[in-house]
Amino acid sequence: MLKQHEHPCEKDCFQKIRVENAVGLTLGHDITEVRPGEYKGPSFRKGYKVQEGDLCHLMRLGKRHLYVLDLNENQVHEDEAVIELANALAGPGVTFEARPREGKIQLIAAYDGLLKVQVDPLTEFNLIPDVMCASIHNNTPVKKGHRLAGTRAIPLVIERDILDQAVSLATTSFPVFAVKAFNTVSARLIITGNEIYEGLIEDRFEAIIARKLAAYGSTLAETVILPDDQNQISSTVRQFLEMGTDLIVTTGGMSVDPDDVTRLGIRGAGVDRVHYGAAVLPGAMFLLAYKGDTPIVGIPACGLYHPTTIFDLILPRLLAGEQPNARDMAHLAHGGLCLDCETCRYPACSFGKS
């Protein structure tokens, strides 16, 4: 069947032609075959070049006339066009379906990792008439095989120069889509709090952190429990740094009470950069510091209560080898409000999407 709304450049592309005259011409539509109880599906696909040997088959299917595409050299069929678009958009870690379905191609994650989308070039791409690409959000952790984006040429036939313009834009901004593989790290955890250190309450942070690391293939090498003592916290952070730890995580002691000294302890360990406070709820009192390339994160107590916090937004980026800075942290503001749903559906929600 033809599309209901033909694009201007499609007007002269279709020709109704007798089957016996169609050899060597390109089908403008799928031809479905139905064999009761046995098979239903396309026997000939849109874009297929009719062969002499197909004539009997087509006539058996009741076809006496066909719509064939008669494209001039400046016109490209949507199925060919979308392959070029997908090829230009898909960077490392991104693959796509071999064959368009209904004119669309889905971009797919080739392995687990962090999706990177260049949003501005993607917007520019979509300003070009007759092409489109829609994606999931930048910085989304993805699994191998996950759908990342879908693209298509909007009309059935697209002008070659428009297609070239879109391909050129995507190629110039390459990669518009990429998946950064996660590093598998061995982390060390410092749990702070007099109440835990003195055995008044049982720690629950260790299991949470271990589970969140394990989700990305990383592990917890060591956990220590310390009192709210700035010097002990500093010396333990330094010791972990000297041991070559990939990632240091601290929990608790991030608030403004006199006993909350963990952030002071991290500063006292001689770190290079500290970002304290983040535009995310829950997680406003989150701390992110670096000593060389080693990140040190300070998770406030909200990490115990809320299933998803800023830690879930920052951890995949750290594991992907990124070092979020102050601007990155501020950029989390748009989408940084967790709605505290009764059942947490993260990452299938607006939290952390900006």
Next chain:
Amino acid sequence: MQDFETLLKGSAKAHGHLCPGQVVGVRMAMLGCELIELDNPRQLPQIKKIIVYVEIDRCATDAIAYVTGVKLGRRSLKFIDNGIMAATFVNLETDQAFRIRSTEKSRELAAEYAPEIKDKHLQQLEAYKRMPTNFLFKIQTVDVKILIHNMPGPTRFKATCQNCDTVVRDKKEVYQNGKILCRSCAFGAYYRLLEEKNDVNIKLQKTVSHKPLIRETPC
């Protein structure tokens, strides 16, 4: 397609021995081809229309490859390391795809179908020839999303590892810590390097010249 006995004989020869796995594999492949409506998949034009995903690397796999003509080098044979005696047959032209799994029940039923044979191995071999298809196999209609980098045909994608300079084909590179890497550099290799052998003179065997080998069809 040739008849079962002829295919079994050829398959056993190609594999190196006749075994129950050959019988299962030949029958599975014949059934798979029938389901996706290819009667001559070893030759043009059908050779370009078939992809088979095998889920185990055991005897039956060789039989499936023999009957269907699929090959790793043609990219028409895909190995999914699931340890399951199953294969999925895909017709690239029509998108028809069927997964066929060998049943465990068929092992228990072998004695019923070849009671006169006492040797378990020979009993299975004969029983699998006689057993009805629905006892031997479970069949599923499936949809297989074949990605562009897994398709047969010329190499479409190449990247160079920024760590070891090796060229990586077919989108198997990994983007890690801002670098394009081969999988060995990114995730570790399946081997442990002992020594580079770049400076060793390799004695080449004298080759005997025969008629030039010509590929039946372009890859």
